[in-house]
Amino acid sequence: MNALINRSIILASRPQGEPLLENFQLVETPFPRLCDNEVLLQTIWLSLDPYMRGHMDEGESYSPRVKLGEPMKADTVSRIIQSNHPDFSIGDFIEGYTFWQEYTVSSGDGLRKIDPNLAPLSTALGVLGMPGMTAYTGLLNIGQPKPGETLVVAAASGPVGSLVGQIGKRMGCKVVGIAGGAEKCRYIHDELGFDAAIDHHDPALPQLLTRACPNGIDIYFENVGGHVWKAVFPLLNDFARVPVCGLIAHYSDVGLPPGPDHLPELMDAILVKRLTLRGFIVSDFNTQAEEFRREVASWLHKGEIIYKEDIVEGLERAPERFIGLLKGNNFGKTLIRVSTI
Amino acid sequence: MNALINRSIILASRPQGEPLLENFQLVETPFPRLCDNEVLLQTIWLSLDPYMRGHMDEGESYSPRVKLGEPMKADTVSRIIQSNHPDFSIGDFIEGYTFWQEYTVSSGDGLRKIDPNLAPLSTALGVLGMPGMTAYTGLLNIGQPKPGETLVVAAASGPVGSLVGQIGKRMGCKVVGIAGGAEKCRYIHDELGFDAAIDHHDPALPQLLTRACPNGIDIYFENVGGHVWKAVFPLLNDFARVPVCGLIAHYSDVGLPPGPDHLPELMDAILVKRLTLRGFIVSDFNTQAEEFRREVASWLHKGEIIYKEDIVEGLERAPERFIGLLKGNNFGKTLIRVSTI
Numbered sequence: 001m002n003a004l005i006n007r008s009i010i011l012a013s014r015p016q017g018e019p020l021l022e023n024f025q026l027v028e029t030p031f032p033r034l035c036d037n038e039v040l041l042q043t044i045w046l047s048l049d050p051y052m053r054g055h056m057d058e059g060e061s062y063s064p065r066v067k068l069g070e071p072m073k074a075d076t077v078s079r080i081i082q083s084n085h086p087d088f089s090i091g092d093f094i095e096g097y098t099f100w101q102e103y104t105v106s107s108g109d110g111l112r113k114i115d116p117n118l119a120p121l122s123t124a125l126g127v128l129g130m131p132g133m134t135a136y137t138g139l140l141n142i143g144q145p146k147p148g149e150t151l152v153v154a155a156a157s158g159p160v161g162s163l164v165g166q167i168g169k170r171m172g173c174k175v176v177g178i179a180g181g182a183e184k185c186r187y188i189h190d191e192l193g194f195d196a197a198i199d200h201h202d203p204a205l206p207q208l209l210t211r212a213c214p215n216g217i218d219i220y221f222e223n224v225g226g227h228v229w230k231a232v233f234p235l236l237n238d239f240a241r242v243p244v245c246g247l248i249a250h251y252s253d254v255g256l257p258p259g260p261d262h263l264p265e266l267m268d269a270i271l272v273k274r275l276t277l278r279g280f281i282v283s284d285f286n287t288q289a290e291e292f293r294r295e296v297a298s299w300l301h302k303g304e305i306i307y308k309e310d311i312v313e314g315l316e317r318a319p320e321r322f323i324g325l326l327k328g329n330n331f332g333k334t335l336i337r338v339s340t341i
Numbered sequence: 342m343n344a345l346i347n348r349s350i351i352l353a354s355r356p357q358g359e360p361l362l363e364n365f366q367l368v369e370t371p372f373p374r375l376c377d378n379e380v381l382l383q384t385i386w387l388s389l390d391p392y393m394r395g396h397m398d399e400g401e402s403y404s405p406r407v408k409l410g411e412p413m414k415a416d417t418v419s420r421i422i423q424s425n426h427p428d429f430s431i432g433d434f435i436e437g438y439t440f441w442q443e444y445t446v447s448s449g450d451g452l453r454k455i456d457p458n459l460a461p462l463s464t465a466l467g468v469l470g471m472p473g474m475t476a477y478t479g480l481l482n483i484g485q486p487k488p489g490e491t492l493v494v495a496a497a498s499g500p501v502g503s504l505v506g507q508i509g510k511r512m513g514c515k516v517v518g519i520a521g522g523a524e525k526c527r528y529i530h531d532e533l534g535f536d537a538a539i540d541h542h543d544p545a546l547p548q549l550l551t552r553a554c555p556n557g558i559d560i561y562f563e564n565v566g567g568h569v570w571k572a573v574f575p576l577l578n579d580f581a582r583v584p585v586c587g588l589i590a591h592y593s594d595v596g597l598p599p600g601p602d603h604l605p606e607l608m609d610a611i612l613v614k615r616l617t618l619r620g621f622i623v624s625d626f627n628t629q630a631e632e633f634r635r636e637v638a639s640w641l642h643k644g645e646i647i648y649k650e651d652i653v654e655g656l657e658r659a660p661e662r663f664i665g666l667l668k669g670n671n672f673g674k675t676l677i678r679v680s681t682i
Contacts, residue, residue, distance in 0.1 A: 225608055239625075244611045259600015263607055267566055270585045270620040277618045279611040284580075 004031050008071040008101035009318055015056055018252040018326065023056065024072070024319035032105055039088045039111075041078035041096070041104045046315065046336040047125035048074070048322045051281075053251035071099035072318075075130055077114065077121050078104065079341065088113075095124040100318050102338055119300060121341070126333035127300065127307040128293055130282050131159035134245050136292045137285035139164050139221060142243035142278045147172030149218035150237075152209070154228045156194065157184040159307070159333035160245065163296075164221045165194050166305045173219070176212045178205075178228055180328045187331075191306065206231040216240075225249040233266075236273060244279040251326065308332030345372050349412040349442035350659055356397055359593040359667065364397065365413070365660035373446055380429045380452075382419035382437070382445045387656065387677040388466035389415070389663045392622075394592035412440035413659075416471055418455065418462050419445070420682065429454075436465040441659050443679055460641060462682070467674035468641065468648040469634055471623050472500035475586050477633045478626035480505050480562060483584035483619045488513030490559035491578075493550070495569045497535065498525040500648070500674035501586065504637075505562045506535050507646045514560070517553045519546075519569055521669045528672075532647065547572040557581075566590040574607070577614055585620040589667060649673030 005028050012025035034040055055066045055073055066072055076099075080092045085108045088094075096111040098104040114124045126132060143164075145151055151168040155161040156177025165188065168175040176196045177188040185197035196212040198205060209231050216237035222229065226249025236242070269275060299305045310332040312321050318336050325334050346369050353366035375381055396407045396414060407413055417440075421433040426449045429435075437452040439445040455465045467473060484505075486492055492509040496502040497518025506529065509516040517537045518529040526538035537553040539546060550572050557578035563570065567590025577583070610616060640646045651673040653662050659677050666675050 222608075225605065229608070244608065247605070247608055247612055250605050250609060253605060256601035256603060256606060259602055260597035261600055261602050262597065262604040263602070264566065264588070264591050264594060265597060266604055266607065267563075267570070267585065267588055268591060270618055271588055272620070274620040274622065274625060275618075276620075277611055277616075279613070279615040279617075281615065284615060 004103065005029070006031055006101060006103045007315060008099060009315065010069055010071050011056060011066045013068065014058060015252065017254050019053065019056060019319075019323055021319055021323070026316055031103065034082055034084055034105060037085050037107060039080050039085045039106050039108055040082035041076075041094060041098060041106055041111075042081045043076050043078050043098065043102055043104065043315075043338040044093075044341060045077040045122045045125055046074050046100060046318060046338050047076065047129070048318065048325050048334040048336065049131070050246055050248045050251060050326060052322065053248075053326060071101050073097065074100050075125055076104075076338075077124050093121060095129065100315065102315060118297060122309060122311075122333075122335055123300075123307070125335060126159045126309060127163060127305070128296060131333060132163050132296055133285070133289060133292045134282045135160045135163035135221075136167065136296060137282060137288055138243040138245050138280055139167055139219075141285060141288075142276070142280060143168075143219040143221060143241050145171045145173045145219055148174070150174045150176065150213050150215055151219045151221070152176045152178065152213065152217050152232055153221040154178045154200070154224040154232075155246075155248065155328075156188045156192075156197070157308070157331060158223075160223055161221065162188065162192055162307065162332075163305065166192055168219075169193055170299075170304070174215075176209070178209070184331060187308070200228050206234075210235060219243075222246070223248065233269065236269065236275060238273045240273065240275050242275060242277045244277060245281065248326065248328075310334045311337055313337050345444065346370070347372055347442060347444045348656060349440060350656065351410055351412050352397060352407045354409065355399060356593070358595050360394065360397060360660075360664055362660055362664070367657055372444065375423055375425055375446060378426050378448065380421050380426045380447050380449055381423035382417075382435060382439060382447055382452075383422045384417050384419050384439065384443055384445065384656075384679040385434075385682060386418040386463050386466055387415050387441060387659060387679050388417065388470070389659065389666050389675040389677065390472070391587055391589045391592060391667060393663065394589075394667060412442050414438065415441050416466055417445075417679075418465050434462055436470065441656065443656060459638060463650060463652075463674075463676055464641075464648070466676060467500045467650060468504060468646070469637060472674060473504050473637055474626070474630060474633045475623045476501045476504035476562075477508065477637060478623060478629055479584040479586050479621055480508055480560075482626060482629075483617070483621060484509075484560040484562060484582050486512045486514045486560055489515070491515045491517065491554050491556055492560045492562070493517045493519065493554065493558050493573055493576075494562040495519045495541070495565040495573075496587075496589065496669070497529045497533075497538070498649070498672060499564075501564055502562065503529065503533055503648065503673075504646065507533055509560075510534055511640075511645070515556075517550070519550070525672060528649070541569050547575075551576060560584075563587070564589065574610065577610065577616060579614045581614065581616050583616060583618045585618060586622065589669075592667065651675045652678055654678050 151173040165175045177194040189197040222244045223246035225247035310330045492514040494505045506516045518535040530538040563585045564587035566588035651671045
């Protein structure tokens with residue numbers, strides 16, 4: 001195995017604003033020797049997620065930055081192809097936080113065995129993985145949906161938004177999805193069963209949203225920011241809840257936008273309308289992971305929820321897909337198939 | 342009683358920005374005749390509170406606006422001097438939402454009898470009234486203080502802030518108070534027992550606050566906004582809670598301040614630090630009113646908490662005191678003694 005060549009995508013330079021292809025580089029490296037209590041993982045599925053944009057910057061964030069010249073990090077599904085670790089066997093399927101690369105040596109820390117008979121392996125990165133759990137925990141813990149309430153979700157055809165909306169429907173909410181383009185809007189309305197779908201490219205977004213939410217908005221699942229937030233903000237009802245799990249519109253911001261300063265306006269609305277804004281990341285609710293997987297897997301098996309994947313073949317295409325993801329060019333959960341089983 | 346002359350302070354004009362004396366007018370009116378199931382209240386104590394600034398504006402708010410030419414509204418302590426109502430007797434002491442005036446006819450709705458033996462009557466407007474309950478419910482429900490955490494409270498010598506800090510100390514928090522001027526700072530440190538006191542007039546506020554909070558800030562009880570918020574914001578820890586019950590620095594704002602726009606910066610911090618910002622008004626927690634009064638009254642009787650009142654004699658001085666209150670010129674709970682018992 002020592003002669004094996006590994007391929008990784010490293011952070012070649014830090015982006016100023018939107019990432020470019022030149023910020024990434026595909027490199028080949030030999031393997032280190034596998035030591036005691038280590039396993040060798042072959043990546044099958046690589047998950048691309050908007051939060052990874054933060055890894056590319058310098059400075060503080062909730063997840064560690066990637067150093068220049070080191071591989072980009074990602075949640076992956078892998079197969080164990082070599083094991084010096086008593087807890088893992090060759091052939092085990094694993095979900096874990098590794099890298100944009102074909103093979104990874106791991107101490108086993110943080111790896112989770114997945115049952116390939118439960119659901120397709122790729123779902124461990126989507127509807128049964130981090131995005132699904134983000135939707136489930138954020139909506140239930142912070143959104144606290146009640147029957148008859150109006151729930152608005154942005155990026156509604158994506159892996160988080162699509163599950164947020166479907167859970168909202170299960171709980172008796174009126175669900176309004178915002179997505180980019182007619183095809184995504186058709187999907188969330190016709191296939192996911194949302195009550196309304198609005199294209200955020202439409203310059204009449206504020207008016208369309210007002211019309212779709214005649215009783216105002218009780219829950220806004222915030223994962224984009226930008227002009228969608230601006231349209232949502234005036235419609236928030238008293239006691240509205242805003243789980244904040246992403247701000248994709250701002251991930252490549254450089255500095256603060258020009259004025260006027262809307263901060264006092266937000267604080268005033270928080271006070272006057274008694275809003276709750278609460279940020280979270282999925283690991284804040286790790287104690288609910290088993291409950292989440294059990295419940296959502298049962299909905300999946302009964303065909304009560306559906307999901308969509310946006311699959312691209314080959315590690316080398318990860319940078320271009322990631323750049324596209326930040327622009328909303330994906331349609332469903334973005335996955336790179338790094339190898340076949 | 343019909344020949345009695347009543348004196349009221351009415352809203353004569355709406356302020357543009359900070360209120361001026363000319364926005365108020367003292368008027369004399371005869372009494373209406375008392376009908377069946379009505380009572381006549383003689384105001385003893387009139388409470389002045391910053392939120393009343395909102396009553397003077399047009400447009401939507403959480404409390405109804407005052408119409409031009411009508412008396413300003415206030416929480417008051419009164420005595421019943423005439424009663425055609427089976428539930429109320431002459432001599433009863435009452436806390437209720439009435440007006441800036443000497444006598445008020447009431448249907449009895451919303452009036453609460455107070456026991457003059459429990460505590461001084463004026464406390465029904467302060468430490469055992471709306472400000473006290475704002476402190477108690479906001480801190481416990483939203484702030485959720487835990488021993489060892491750092492709690493920062495602004496307007497710390499005021500009726501809300503002083504109780505927030507004292508409850509925080511009881512619960513084992515490190516409490517840092519921000520107040521205007523050396524005398525107030527001395528009071529909150531030496532008499533209330535806060536761990537540190539910082540004068541918000543000091544241009545070094547951000548540095549002083551950083552030094553006073555070496556472990557960051559876990560709870561910020563927000564009741565002022567403005568430059569205090571700007572100093573607090575960078576120090577908020579992961580999972581910090583921000584109960585928002587007032588924004589006195591902005592009550593007289595006209596339009597939005599100039600840029601840059603700090604809104605995306607706040608949203609980013611909410612996400613990255615998983616902050617909770619939640620607005621509330623005291624009535625949101627009305628079901629906890631009895632618990633609040635029982636608990637705080639027992640602390641008062643045991644001498645475990647203290648309070649301070651800023652008393653002015655005579656209804657006619659209410660406008661000038663209210664204007665001063667918005668500038669932070671009060672020291673303790675602002676009360677107008679409208680009549681003596």
